[in-house]
Amino acid sequence: xxxxxxxKDISELANVSEMTASRVLRGKGEASAATRERVLEAAxxxxxxxxxxxxxxSSKSVDLVGVVVPSISSFVFAEVLTGLSNVLKTTAMQPVFxxxxxxxxxEETVIREMLSWQPKGLVVAGLEHTPAARKMMxxxxxxxxxxxxxxGDPVDxxxxxxxxxxxYETGKAILxxxxxxxxxxxxKYPLDHRAAKRFQGFQQxxxxxxxxxxxxxxYTGGSTLLLxxxxxxxxxxxxxxLDVIYYSSDTxxxxxxxxxxMNEISxxxxxxxxxxxxxxxxxxxxxxxxxMNAYRFExxxxxxxxxxxxEQSDYRAVRQVIEFKPDVELGDTL
Amino acid sequence: xxxxxxxKDISELANVSEMTASRVLRGKGEASAATRERVLEAAxxxxxxxxxxxxxxSSKSVDLVGVVVPSISSFVFAEVLTGLSNVLKTTAMQPVFxxxxxxxxxEETVIREMLSWQPKGLVVAGLEHTPAARKMMxxxxxxxxxxxxxxGDPVDxxxxxxxxxxxYETGKAILxxxxxxxxxxxxKYPLDHRAAKRFQGFQQxxxxxxxxxxxxxxYTGGSTLLLxxxxxxxxxxxxxxLDVIYYSSDTxxxxxxxxxxMNEISxxxxxxxxxxxxxxxxxxxxxxxxxMNAYRFExxxxxxxxxxxxEQSDYRAVRQVIEFKPDVELGDTL
DNA sequence: CGCTGCGTTGGTAACGTTATGAATAACGCA
DNA sequence: TGCGTTATTCATAACGTTACCAACGCAGCG
Numbered sequence: 001x002x003x004x005x006x007x008k009d010i011s012e013l014a015n016v017s018e019m020t021a022s023r024v025l026r027g028k029g030e031a032s033a034a035t036r037e038r039v040l041e042a043a044x045x046x047x048x049x050x051x052x053x054x055x056x057x058s059s060k061s062v063d064l065v066g067v068v069v070p071s072i073s074s075f076v077f078a079e080v081l082t083g084l085s086n087v088l089k090t091t092a093m094q095p096v097f098x099x100x101x102x103x104x105x106x107e108e109t110v111i112r113e114m115l116s117w118q119p120k121g122l123v124v125a126g127l128e129h130t131p132a133a134r135k136m137m138x139x140x141x142x143x144x145x146x147x148x149x150x151x152g153d154p155v156d157x158x159x160x161x162x163x164x165x166x167x168y169e170t171g172k173a174i175l176x177x178x179x180x181x182x183x184x185x186x187x188k189y190p191l192d193h194r195a196a197k198r199f200q201g202f203q204q205x206x207x208x209x210x211x212x213x214x215x216x217x218x219y220t221g222g223s224t225l226l227l228x229x230x231x232x233x234x235x236x237x238x239x240x241x242l243d244v245i246y247y248s249s250d251t252x253x254x255x256x257x258x259x260x261x262m263n264e265i266s267x268x269x270x271x272x273x274x275x276x277x278x279x280x281x282x283x284x285x286x287x288x289x290x291x292m293n294a295y296r297f298e299x300x301x302x303x304x305x306x307x308x309x310x311e312q313s314d315y316r317a318v319r320q321v322i323e324f325k326p327d328v329e330l331g332d333t334l
Numbered sequence: 335x336x337x338x339x340x341x342k343d344i345s346e347l348a349n350v351s352e353m354t355a356s357r358v359l360r361g362k363g364e365a366s367a368a369t370r371e372r373v374l375e376a377a378x379x380x381x382x383x384x385x386x387x388x389x390x391x392s393s394k395s396v397d398l399v400g401v402v403v404p405s406i407s408s409f410v411f412a413e414v415l416t417g418l419s420n421v422l423k424t425t426a427m428q429p430v431f432x433x434x435x436x437x438x439x440x441e442e443t444v445i446r447e448m449l450s451w452q453p454k455g456l457v458v459a460g461l462e463h464t465p466a467a468r469k470m471m472x473x474x475x476x477x478x479x480x481x482x483x484x485x486g487d488p489v490d491x492x493x494x495x496x497x498x499x500x501x502y503e504t505g506k507a508i509l510x511x512x513x514x515x516x517x518x519x520x521x522k523y524p525l526d527h528r529a530a531k532r533f534q535g536f537q538q539x540x541x542x543x544x545x546x547x548x549x550x551x552x553y554t555g556g557s558t559l560l561l562x563x564x565x566x567x568x569x570x571x572x573x574x575x576l577d578v579i580y581y582s583s584d585t586x587x588x589x590x591x592x593x594x595x596m597n598e599i600s601x602x603x604x605x606x607x608x609x610x611x612x613x614x615x616x617x618x619x620x621x622x623x624x625x626m627n628a629y630r631f632e633x634x635x636x637x638x639x640x641x642x643x644x645e646q647s648d649y650r651a652v653r654q655v656i657e658f659k660p661d662v663e664l665g666d667t668l
Numbered sequence: 669c670g671c672t673g674c675g676t677t678g679g680t681a682a683c684g685t686t687a688t689g690a691a692t693a694a695c696g697c698a
Numbered sequence: 699t700g701c702g703t704t705a706t707t708c709a710t711a712a713c714g715t716t717a718c719c720a721a722c723g724c725a726g727c728g
Contacts, residue, residue: 004452006685007685018685018686022685022686023707026686047470047473049449049450051391051683051685053451053683053685054684057391057684057713058712059687072412075412081406082405096428096430097430098428099419116386117386118385135381225614225619280559281559283559284561284588340715352715353716356715357677360716384715385713387715388714390683390715391684391713392717
């Protein structure tokens with residue numbers, strides 16, 4: 001009653017060796033119809049569930065893929081995970097998730113935790129890690145895919161977009177549309193390295209055009225519509241002559257749009273708005289906000305595919321970079 | 335070079351037994367400062383990562399909690415996972431996720447997969463499962479927490495809200511506000527059992543008041559703002575005299591609100607709107623839509639806590655139900 | 669100086685499964 | 699009927715770690 005049934009129980013019930021039972025249950029190798037029948041019957045009767053831990057230890061192979069992301073509450077990573085999971089579910093692989101909370105020390109712990117399960121591959125968000133984490137990943141002997149960002153020095157495989165480029169291109173597009181008084185609303189670094197890179201790229205575009213950022217508003221924590229509304233209001237109160245705002249996320253820029261609608265600020269004439277991510281949310285809004293797609297779903301998919309492609313026993317890092325190069329989408333708000 | 339270092343390598347490097355090395359690395363039991371030093375040094379020098387598979391097999395205990403949800407792209411489950419992960423990260427437990435895609439056969443496979451890792455507990459969304467899945471969960475000998483929904487017969491532990499009640503209460507609230515011509519926009523069952531239950535509860539409230547649903551629009555797939563806008567438009571075109579619409583999700587009702595704003599339909603006078611979930615999104619909108627909170631975050635938290643509380647070697651199902659009973663929040667749109 | 673006790677350390681045997689190659693049974697053919 | 703083959707089946711040894719208990723060495727004490 002108490003103990004979980006093991007292969008041994010099955011084999012005794014079916015009057016075969018453990019080995020034969022194991023083969024029948026896994027569908028590997030030959031077995032006579034009669035034996036197969038008896039084993040299957042025995043397994044069913046006791047509700048046998050194999051012990052993968054023992055199996056993996058013995059076969060030295062695990063059907064797990066580790067995934068480490070900074071957060072799961074954000075849409076961004078939820079979509080990456082969806083892409084990943086869509087690919088993996090066509091195989092026997094199972095994803096194991098860990099959350100780093102935008103903290104590199106936590107990330108190191110989570111990565112160690114993941115690797116200790118000897119997964120077939122590891123997907124990690126971002127290119128910034130502690131030296132110890134980097135070393136572990138280098139020595140892991142499995143494909144490591146760093147995702148989202150390509151601005152940096154990857155350990156092994158790398159799939160993402162250039163956030164520096166995203167900020168730069170958006171900055172240029174804004175200037176090209178004739179805006180002069182630029183504002184910025186974004187997260188406080190150094191928590192979010194990618195947001196910081198977008199800001200740097202943005203600043204570079206301004207610098208090249210000899211334009212100075214008129215004002216900015218920084219926040220910590222998640223992006224929400226409400227916060228976007230509130231910070232837009234605050235920024236405009238302080239600097240009423242802004243004619244465009246660049247947000248570090250579409251959620252925030254849509255919040256900004258809400259503020260404009262509620263206060264009859266005409267977009268994009270009186271105020272232009274631009275965000276980042278290419279979120280679906282934008283399509284429900286009264287106006288389509290400007291953005292640059294972050295290819296979240298595709299990145300997840302590609303990361304999973306890379307791991308499947310590189311699955312082999314003695315793996316060595318290959319340092320392949322896959323960069324998606326989205327264009328600025330002006331929408332109706334620039 | 336090729337092989338991953340094992341405890342044996344460490345023990346040879348540090349000139350101690352494997353047992354001593356193991357104890358030092360786990361911080362269990364005593365060891366002299368000198369030995370500890372040498373072992374730690376050796377482990378660091380070769381970048382030792384323990385093999386949890388072997389460890390778990392030996393100690394017969396795994397620090398995993400299985401989680402099976404229908405989808406991760408939806409906010410709803412992302413928040414549940416956040417709550418869960420927030421609690422688990424204060425412990426040594428690690429969540430392992432599986433996605434069932436709203437398909438019971440897939441769910442059965444995923445549950446079997448999860449259980450084969452001998453997790454400390456299993457969290458599953460919903461109360462509807464295949465008979466085989468139910469049986470596996472009953473025999474698992476670990477705490478099983480069915481979440482989201484309490485309208486049904488749980489295998490063991492159960493945390494959620496009554497969706498039947500949610501639909502019923504919302505229906506009553508709508509009628510109480512004096513609305514006469516009621517419309518409904520929701521997902522096509524039987525995919526989403528919970529949405530179906532909300533609809534049933536809603537219908538019951540109408541029936542009790544002798545009111546007949548004036549019109550409805552059903553859809554499959556995820557809820558988005560855009561779809562909410564489109565279906566609202568379609569429904570109103572077909573039945574222009576509707577004075578209120580109940581949506582099976584806040585995402586959809588917010589989309590409906592967008593439609594109203596863009597078409598100068600006055601809310602809540604000309605048209606009332608009500609949704610479900612208590613999504614954060616609502617707070618960024620020009621008006622706060624009516625809703626009923628689904629306690630997503632709390633459910634995740636509570637599920638994790640239940641598993642921690644019931645963690646013990648020979649576990650027997652206890653059949654405890656924890657029901658959250660949110661009130662209808664009228665917001666500005668009813 | 670020998671004995672007791674405690675702080676350390678090590679040896680051995682699991683844990684439940686699978687890989688491997690050997691053993692057995694069954695079969696076909698001459 | 700006997701032998702070579704092939705189809706099944708099995709016994710054994712891992713896999714890397716931890717639990718359990720025995721053994722060791724040293725300090726303190728009589």
